[in-house]
Amino acid sequence: xxxxxxxxxxxxxxxxxxxxxxxxxxxxxxxxxxxxxxxxxxxxxxxxxxxxxxxxxxxxxxxxxxxxxxxxxxxxxxxxxxxxxxxxxxxxxxxxxxxxxxxxxxxxxxxxxxxxxxxxxxxxxxxxxxxxxxxxxxxxxxxxxxxxxxxxxxxxxxxxxxxxxxxxxxxxxxxxxxxxxxxxxxxxxxxxxxxxxxxxxxxxxxxxxxxxxxxxxxx
Ligand code: DX5
Ligand code: ZN
Numbered sequence: 001x002x003x004x005x006x007x008x009x010x011x012x013x014x015x016x017x018x019x020x021x022x023x024x025x026x027x028x029x030x031x032x033x034x035x036x037x038x039x040x041x042x043x044x045x046x047x048x049x050x051x052x053x054x055x056x057x058x059x060x061x062x063x064x065x066x067x068x069x070x071x072x073x074x075x076x077x078x079x080x081x082x083x084x085x086x087x088x089x090x091x092x093x094x095x096x097x098x099x100x101x102x103x104x105x106x107x108x109x110x111x112x113x114x115x116x117x118x119x120x121x122x123x124x125x126x127x128x129x130x131x132x133x134x135x136x137x138x139x140x141x142x143x144x145x146x147x148x149x150x151x152x153x154x155x156x157x158x159x160x161x162x163x164x165x166x167x168x169x170x171x172x173x174x175x176x177x178x179x180x181x182x183x184x185x186x187x188x189x190x191x192x193x194x195x196x197x198x199x200x201x202x203x204x205x206x207x208x209x210x211x212x213x214x215x216x217x218x219x
Pocket of ligand 1: 007009010032034067069143144145146147148149150179180181182199200201202203
């Protein structure tokens with residue numbers, strides 16, 4: 001069944017707590033925490049996301065889905081493990097070799113946290129296959145990482161179907177999360193392709209009723 005992870009990246013200034021309470025009430029399945037270091041991607045949301053995460057932990061029991069868009073993965077894991085996330089996902093493109101990827105997987109698991117790997121639009125999905133048996137989720141970016149409110153890249157639908165086909169053929173138990181430009185229209189095609197966790201920021205935060213949009217995205 002499909003779950004929704006609401007990205008809090010574009011939460012309106014001054015409306016943070018109101019928004020987080022409303023999302024808790026609307027029963028988002030996860031809060032999606034977009035951690036950007038100003039190096040791997042241009043924006044720097046690092047401190048803000050740390051603050052938001054600890055605030056959310058105080059007011060909600062809903063799980064945190066941490067998406068690291070950073071170069072220094074180990075440091076970010078150390079910082080964000082403090083907010084007891086449900087899963088920490090890092091970017092394949094931030095690792096210089098296979099050994100570093102496996103080291104990061106091990107490090108996150110040693111911190112008693114689930115681990116995900118994310119791939120940018122231009123990264124071939126085949127590059128992540130060898131890691132799939134060791135992780136809990138593959139995050140297929142459906143926009144170039146770095147900011148919210150972008151349009152869904154339709155060629156990513158085929159990438160999700162290829163990943164889904166591979167995990168089914170190889171009996172790999174793993175979640176497929178998609179992130180970027182997900183709304184009621186694009187959610188249909190990406191669910192059909194095999195995604196079971198949808199990240200949405202703008203589509204939800206701009207909605208009048210969070211519960212309605214979250215339920216519609218899942219249906
Ligand atoms: C982009 C982030 C996404 C983004 C999603 O780098 O990883 O999570 O905030 O926002 P929307 O749903 O507005 O594309
Ligand atoms: Zn994200």
